[in-house]
Amino acid sequence: xxxxQIGNLMVFxxxxxxxxxxxxFIDSETFTDAFPIDIExxxxxxxSGRRYVDNTLKDVVYEIFPNIKNKKFFIANSIYPTAFxxxxxxxxxxxxxxxxxxxxFNTYLKEQGAKQAIYYRxxxxxxxxxxxxxxxxxxxxxxxxxxxxxVELLYCMTSEGMYFGKxxxxxxxxxxxxxxxxxxFKEFKFTIPPKFAKTLISFLQLAPSVKNKKIYDPFCGSxxxxxxxxxxxxxxxxxxxxxxxIKGTRKNIEFASQLLExxxxxxxxxxxxxxxxxxDVHKHFSPESFDGIVSEPILMPISENLPxxxxxxxxxxxxxxxxxxxxxxxxxxxxKPGRKLAFVSPIIKTSGNSRxxxxxxxxxxxxxxxxxxxxxxxxxxxxxxxxxxxxxxLHRTKFKSIFDGSxxxxxxxxxxxxxxxxxxxxxxKN
Ligand SMILES: C[S@@+](CC[C@H](N)C(=O)[O-])C[C@H]1O[C@@H](n2cnc3c(N)ncnc32)[C@H](O)[C@@H]1O
Numbered sequence: 001x002x003x004x005q006i007g008n009l010m011v012f013x014x015x016x017x018x019x020x021x022x023x024x025f026i027d028s029e030t031f032t033d034a035f036p037i038d039i040e041x042x043x044x045x046x047x048s049g050r051r052y053v054d055n056t057l058k059d060v061v062y063e064i065f066p067n068i069k070n071k072k073f074f075i076a077n078s079i080y081p082t083a084f085x086x087x088x089x090x091x092x093x094x095x096x097x098x099x100x101x102x103x104x105f106n107t108y109l110k111e112q113g114a115k116q117a118i119y120y121r122x123x124x125x126x127x128x129x130x131x132x133x134x135x136x137x138x139x140x141x142x143x144x145x146x147x148x149x150x151v152e153l154l155y156c157m158t159s160e161g162m163y164f165g166k167x168x169x170x171x172x173x174x175x176x177x178x179x180x181x182x183x184x185f186k187e188f189k190f191t192i193p194p195k196f197a198k199t200l201i202s203f204l205q206l207a208p209s210v211k212n213k214k215i216y217d218p219f220c221g222s223x224x225x226x227x228x229x230x231x232x233x234x235x236x237x238x239x240x241x242x243x244x245x246i247k248g249t250r251k252n253i254e255f256a257s258q259l260l261e262x263x264x265x266x267x268x269x270x271x272x273x274x275x276x277x278x279x280d281v282h283k284h285f286s287p288e289s290f291d292g293i294v295s296e297p298i299l300m301p302i303s304e305n306l307p308x309x310x311x312x313x314x315x316x317x318x319x320x321x322x323x324x325x326x327x328x329x330x331x332x333x334x335x336k337p338g339r340k341l342a343f344v345s346p347i348i349k350t351s352g353n354s355r356x357x358x359x360x361x362x363x364x365x366x367x368x369x370x371x372x373x374x375x376x377x378x379x380x381x382x383x384x385x386x387x388x389x390x391x392x393x394l395h396r397t398k399f400k401s402i403f404d405g406s407x408x409x410x411x412x413x414x415x416x417x418x419x420x421x422x423x424x425x426x427x428x429k430n
Pocket of ligand 1: 190191192218219220225278279296297323
């Protein structure tokens with residue numbers, strides 16, 4: 001795969017931050033023999049396990065750096081555990097393994113004739129506390145890890161074992177940060193985080209050939225989704241009931257296009273971003289105009305306290321569900337056959353520790369959409385279950401929707417629907 005194809009894959013996958021190439025693998029039994037939590041009582045296993053790891057790394061070295069003599073090297077070692085709150089991460093991977101790989105590359109490269117072999121030093125306090133992040137994507141640029149003989153090595157722990165690899169490409173997080181934090185209009189309380197905006201867009205599965213693909217957000221608010229859609233190269237359209245948001249979205253898209261050094265004509269800005277209630281959006285386009293519709297309507301009032309379940313249920317029935325229904329009907333009309341609608345709907349925590357959500361799947365089916373299963377955990381490694389922190393709990397199951405973190409009063413539930421292509425009429429047999 002070429003670097004360009006990998007870059008395209010990154011866009012296709014949405015909010016991916018790093019892509020690495022896996023070079024070698026050590027099964028989990030051998031690896032934990034070499035790096036147990038309790039070294040003192042497992043000396044013999046540690047000795048043989050480490051000899052195996054040593055030999056594997058020696059092969060890895062020559063695969064990554066075919067020429068070593070008289071060269072200078074800089075290595076950043078990034079460890080990805082199965083879960084950051086896994087005790088094995090703190091007590092073995094950070095406590096022993098990180099030190100081991102730093103020392104290994106430092107001494108082995110010099111033994112093989114390198115002039116210099118330096119490694120990235122993490123802050124000591126992070127190492128001691130065990131709260132260590134792998135190096136951040138922007139460090140890839142800061143430390144020029146794309147240059148020859150400068151590399152970020154990846155150690156990815158799974159339930160099967162440890163994969164070794166090196167980073168090939170990262171998303172330019174500083175650019176995305178500017179797009180998000182420096183934009184002129186950002187007073188909206190429900191602004192979708194850029195990573196969710198990009199994830200929703202990636203659900204449409206239109207990348208990598210995005211040129212001239214039209215995507216539309218009919219509840220655009222401050223325009224986050226279409227701003228990132230524009231960054232990814234789509235032709236974007238947005239509307240909202242509130243004209244102040246329309247003015248703000250236009251400013252944000254203009255700002256993004258300046259940042260991208262690809263100015264957008266005023267005429268396009270005025271035509272593609274317009275004020276409309278969801279009920280009327282079909283009046284602005286011909287049917288089957290869009291390659292993708294992507295949105296975050298939510299439509300919930302912001303309240304300090306957890307609402308009463310009965311009152312909230314009534315509110316959802318009277319105020320929220322009808323707008324979501326309208327939204328899905330309009331989307332069905334405006335999507336090309338075979339194309340997708342990706343959106344967010346609220347899950348509301350109520351008093352009495354209950355949660356309410358919208359009957360999206362049944363509404364979607366009645367309109368004619370097919371729901372796409374969003375996550376199957378079958379292929380994911382078993383995650384550590386920490387009773388103190390339920391966010392790491394992962395049940396092996398198939399999900400028709402997925403939702404974000406558990407710390408807020410209103411959670412985001414993600415859905416993906418497809419407008420089926422009409423069935424071809426069967427040719428009559430004579
Ligand atoms: C959750 S916000 C969207 C925020 C947006 N994703 C962002 O990042 O800024 C929902 C938007 O829906 C708009 N809205 C509410 N009711 C609407 C309706 N009936 N038709 C169209 N837009 C509506 C609101 O004005 C608000 O801007």
